[in-house]
Structures are given as C-alpha cells and as structure tokens.
Amino acid sequence: MDKVYNMNTPFCGQHPENQAIYIKASLDSNQIFKCQECILEDTYNKDYLSIKTISKCQDEYIFMNWPPLEDLGILSEIRGAFQYRSDLIKGIEQAFDGLIKEIVDALEQKKKAAMQTVINESVKWDEILKVYNDTAEKKKLKQIIKIEKQNMECKLDDLRCFISEKIQQKQQNTKILQQQLDKIKEYQILQMVDMNLFKHSIVRQLEEFNPLTNKRKNSYEQIDEVKKQLNFLIGNKLNHVRPSFIQQFNNLFDKVSYAFLELQIDDIFTSKPLNYMILIEDEALYIQKIAQQMIKDKENMNIVSQIYEKAMNCNYDQSNLIQVVENIYENIIQIQKDNEDVYGGIYFKYELTKNKKYVVRFRFNDQAGDCFIIGLVSKSSTTYDLNKTHQGKLFCNDNIHYCGNVIQGDLFYEIQKDQVIEMRVDIQAQQIQFLDYPNYQKVNQLNEEYKLNSEETYYIALHFGINEKYKTRIDLIYFQEIDYS
Ligand SMILES: [Zn+2]
Known part of the structure; x- marks a missing residue:
C-alpha cells in the first residue's frame, strides 16, 4: 500500500468515507483535506495541492499554485525557464550527436574512397x-x-x-x-596529403566555433542583409571588380558567417559615403612626413661608435685614472671620474679636420665640482693639456678665458643632472661653439686669442680640474660629421 494512503492519512472532511488526496491552500473553507469527489463538486479547485506530489517532489519541482502569490503566472514562467534550459541542453546534445555522426560518416566515406582509388590502380x-x-x-x-x-x-x-x-x-x-x-x-604519382594540415584547419575552425549565441545578437537574416549590401558595394561598377572575385567573396563570407553573429552590425554602414579622396590625401601626407623624417634621421646620423676604442689618457697628472666606458647598447661613451682625488685629461684619437664640421653632444649626470673643460687638443701637441690651450669651454666656473665669447644669450657654465650641451666644431672657421641643447638659446664660443689653427688636426678632449674634490660622470651621447659643402 502506498505510504500516502496509510492509516495516518487523514480523511476528507466532506466525504468521511474517502481518504484525502489534496489539501486546499486558500483557507477559504473549514475543510483543508479534500478527496477525489471534492474536486468534482468544488467549482474552485485551482488551489488544490496533491498530497502525493508534496511528499514525493524533488528540489527542482515547481508547483503551479504554491506558494500563494498575487500572480501565479510567475510560477509558470519559472517552470518555463527551467524547461528552456533543459530543452537547450537537449538541443545541444542532439545537434552535436548528429554533427559528430555526419562528420564521422563523411570521414569514413573519404577513407573508403581514397582506399578504393588506390585499389583501382x-x-x-x-x-x-x-x-x-x-x-x-x-x-x-x-x-x-x-x-x-x-x-x-x-x-x-x-x-x-x-x-x-x-x-x-x-x-x-x-x-x-x-x-x-x-x-x-x-x-606512383599518388601520395597522402599531410593530414595534420587538414586536422589543424578543422581544429582551428572548431576553436572559433561557438554553438551558443546570444539571442539579442544578430540573426542570420541580418547577416544576409549585410552580405547583400557588401555585394552591392563591392560590385559597384566603379570598383571594376571581377564577378569571380565577388563569387569568391561570397563563398568565404558563407563559410565564416557565423562569426558575424557576434559582430556589431547595427551601424556597419555610415550615413554618408566616405570621402576616399581625403583618405588618400591623408595617406599621401603621412608617407611624405615619414619620408622627410627618414631624410632628417639620415642627416642626423649619430656615429658615436666612430670614436669607440679611441680614448687615450693625457700624459700628465693622474689622467690614467679617468675611466672611459663604451656602452654599445645605448650608443654612448661614459667618461667617469670615479675618484675624488683624480685630476687630468682624456682625449679621443679620432682626427677632426677642416674638411668637415662636427657636432658632439654631452649629457651630465650631476652638478660635478669646481671645474672641468670640454674642447679640442691638437694632434701635434705633446701634453694634450686643455687647461693650458684654452681651446674648450670651462664648466662649473665663470672664468671667461675658456669660450668666454658670448654670441647669443649669456655665458653659461653651471650644469645639472640630465642637462645636454652641444659642441659645434668648425676648424676651417677656427671655431668651437657651445650651445644649450635642444633650445639653442645660448651660444658661447672660443675667445679670439685662442682660436683654432685651420691647418691643424684636432682631437675631442676633456680635462678635470684639481681644486675641489668631486666625482662625476659625463656621457658623450652624440657625434656627427657634416661634409663641407
Ligand atoms: Zn471529499
């Protein structure tokens, strides 16, 4: 006997001979327990709940009339949502099962056909x-x-x-x-194709393929509309497109049309035609700019590497303690005075002559100390002592005998971290000029009495002073030669 119908099950209040099958959920009568006959007699029985169902139902069961709500329609919508989900799962399963079978069948057929071809031979x-x-x-x-x-x-x-x-x-x-x-x-002209290529193409397509799509996204009708419009645009007679290309386009479009399901196609087309002439002009201008930049870059060729491995120590004082480090990755040369007590000079044994002009840039890494000189020493010199020739600019000190001839702006001599100065060398004009880079607002050059000898060959040189103890590093970051024209 069913558990529900045991002796503990109450009897119907209306029909005492019948065991109750339902309870009435609305409390609108005295009787809660109802039997099979009640349901026939009661004109309003929509609030009947089956006792059997209550006792047996699982977690996911949704009653159509429980709990009491102002709008029971909600319950049927909830049921519908669950139904939707299970239909979707079932649909995916069926579709994939079908697809798998068809693909396997098709592969089997291909296999058989290929084998048959060989056998026929x-x-x-x-x-x-x-x-x-x-x-x-x-x-x-x-x-x-x-x-x-x-x-x-x-x-x-x-x-x-x-x-x-x-x-x-x-x-x-x-x-x-x-x-x-x-x-x-x-x-023996037949051989197997590379199955891996085929496999990869299928795997790739599978990876891109999403069997689920958002309902709110594009429908295949919309995608078809896009295809029509694209066809119309491509096929525009002004484009001179071959029909075979349009055919190819359409074939490819069909192959990947599922991808358009997720594409934003609501406003693919602009309201007015693009002005292609402007696009073309923009492009031409852009190319022109790039070309100009390239020419400029070529002119501004930085050839610091030309003076790599040319560093020499001057033969006085403690010059040999000044370190020169070539950093090929950054294309710079670092001149380091690592020791506070060191003083002396270094030069780069790379010949500068009147046949060319030269641009050299130095970058500072701190405020240095009391004085140092950047300039040129002549090849015929015996000591290479910049301190004595005055053919350079003194920094950290306002002594006007080292490039104290102000052509533009003020006499500048103080330095700071990351500051860059430019040295311009023109041996034919017997001059060295120092400028603030990149603004070029100040120009200081050699004093008249210390001008270069235009027939002489020179080397770039640095001299560190003796008085105040300091450490510093100066980077030679740029070197350029310009032909005299
Ligand atoms: Zn009854």
Whole structure:
C-alpha cells in the first residue's frame, strides 16, 4: 500500500468515507483535506495541492499554485525557464550527436574512397605480378624441389638444369622486369596529403566555433542583409571588380558567417559615403612626413661608435685614472671620474679636420665640482693639456678665458643632472661653439686669442680640474660629421 494512503492519512472532511488526496491552500473553507469527489463538486479547485506530489517532489519541482502569490503566472514562467534550459541542453546534445555522426560518416566515406582509388590502380600492380611470376616460374621451382630419396639424382639434374636456364635468361628477364617496373613507376604519382594540415584547419575552425549565441545578437537574416549590401558595394561598377572575385567573396563570407553573429552590425554602414579622396590625401601626407623624417634621421646620423676604442689618457697628472666606458647598447661613451682625488685629461684619437664640421653632444649626470673643460687638443701637441690651450669651454666656473665669447644669450657654465650641451666644431672657421641643447638659446664660443689653427688636426678632449674634490660622470651621447659643402 502506498505510504500516502496509510492509516495516518487523514480523511476528507466532506466525504468521511474517502481518504484525502489534496489539501486546499486558500483557507477559504473549514475543510483543508479534500478527496477525489471534492474536486468534482468544488467549482474552485485551482488551489488544490496533491498530497502525493508534496511528499514525493524533488528540489527542482515547481508547483503551479504554491506558494500563494498575487500572480501565479510567475510560477509558470519559472517552470518555463527551467524547461528552456533543459530543452537547450537537449538541443545541444542532439545537434552535436548528429554533427559528430555526419562528420564521422563523411570521414569514413573519404577513407573508403581514397582506399578504393588506390585499389583501382592495382590492375597495373597485378600485371607486374603476373610478369614476375612468369619469369620466376615459382610453380616449377616448387615442383622440382619436391626431392625424395628414389628420384634424387634425377631431380637434382632438373634443378641444375632449371637454374642454369634461368641464369641464361638473366639478361632477358632483367629487361622484362625493368620494363614492368618503369611502367608502374609512372603510376606512383599518388601520395597522402599531410593530414595534420587538414586536422589543424578543422581544429582551428572548431576553436572559433561557438554553438551558443546570444539571442539579442544578430540573426542570420541580418547577416544576409549585410552580405547583400557588401555585394552591392563591392560590385559597384566603379570598383571594376571581377564577378569571380565577388563569387569568391561570397563563398568565404558563407563559410565564416557565423562569426558575424557576434559582430556589431547595427551601424556597419555610415550615413554618408566616405570621402576616399581625403583618405588618400591623408595617406599621401603621412608617407611624405615619414619620408622627410627618414631624410632628417639620415642627416642626423649619430656615429658615436666612430670614436669607440679611441680614448687615450693625457700624459700628465693622474689622467690614467679617468675611466672611459663604451656602452654599445645605448650608443654612448661614459667618461667617469670615479675618484675624488683624480685630476687630468682624456682625449679621443679620432682626427677632426677642416674638411668637415662636427657636432658632439654631452649629457651630465650631476652638478660635478669646481671645474672641468670640454674642447679640442691638437694632434701635434705633446701634453694634450686643455687647461693650458684654452681651446674648450670651462664648466662649473665663470672664468671667461675658456669660450668666454658670448654670441647669443649669456655665458653659461653651471650644469645639472640630465642637462645636454652641444659642441659645434668648425676648424676651417677656427671655431668651437657651445650651445644649450635642444633650445639653442645660448651660444658661447672660443675667445679670439685662442682660436683654432685651420691647418691643424684636432682631437675631442676633456680635462678635470684639481681644486675641489668631486666625482662625476659625463656621457658623450652624440657625434656627427657634416661634409663641407
Ligand atoms: Zn471529499
């Protein structure tokens, strides 16, 4: 007997002989327990809840009339939502099962067809086999080697005879079999394609393929509309597009049309035609700018590397303690005075002459100390002592005997971190100028009495003073040669 209908189950209040099957959820009468007959008599029985259902229902079961709500329609919508989900899962399963079966079937067919193609070619293989067997005479050979005691002598003679016969036919049989082999080689043009390529293309498509799409996204009708409009645009006679290309476009479009499901296509087309002339002009201008920049870059060729490995220490004081580090990755040369007590000079044994002009830029890394000089020393000098020749600019000190001739702006001598100065060398004009880079608002040059000798060859040089103790690093970041024109 069903558990629900045991003796503990209450009886109907209206029909005491019947066990209750329902409870009435609205409390609008005195009787809560209702039986089968009640449901026939009660004109309003929409609030009946089956006792059996209540006791047996699972977590995911949604009653159509419980709990009491102002709008029971909500419950049927909730039910619908669950139904939607389970339908979707079922749909995915069925669709994939079908797809998998079709793909497997199609692959099987391809496999069979490919194998059949090879088998059909076998007629030619059968031919060679026949010719081989004719020349080898395997059957006869089998017959002869059936040697028994009583016929041994005779059989051995036969065998000897047969082998010698075949040896005599050696040349002829070689020719026959070679001909057959040549024939068959003509047919060995089939080979397997790289299955991995095919596999990868399928795998890639699978990865891109999403079987689920958002309902709110584009429909295939919308995508078809896009295709039509694109066709119209591409096919515009002004474009001179071949029909075969449009055909190719459409084939490809169909292949990937599912991708358009997720594309924002509501406003793919602008309200007015693009002005292609402006686009083209923009592009031309852009290319022109790039070309100009390239020419400029070429003119501004930084050739710091030209003076790599040319650093020499001056032969006075503690010059040999000044460090020169070439940083090829940053294309710079670092001149380091690592020791507070060090003073002296270094120069780069790279010849500067009147045939060219030179631009050199230095970057500072701190405020340095009391004084240092950047300038040129002449090749014929014996000491390379910039301090004595005055053919450079003094920094950190307002002494006007080292490039104290102010051409523009003020005399500048103080330095700070990241500041860059430019040195312009024109031996033909006997001048060295120092400028603030990149603004070029200040120009200081050699004093009249210390001008260069235009027939002399010079080297770039730095000199560190003695008085105040300091450490510093100066970077030579740029070197350029300009032909005299
Ligand atoms: Zn009843």
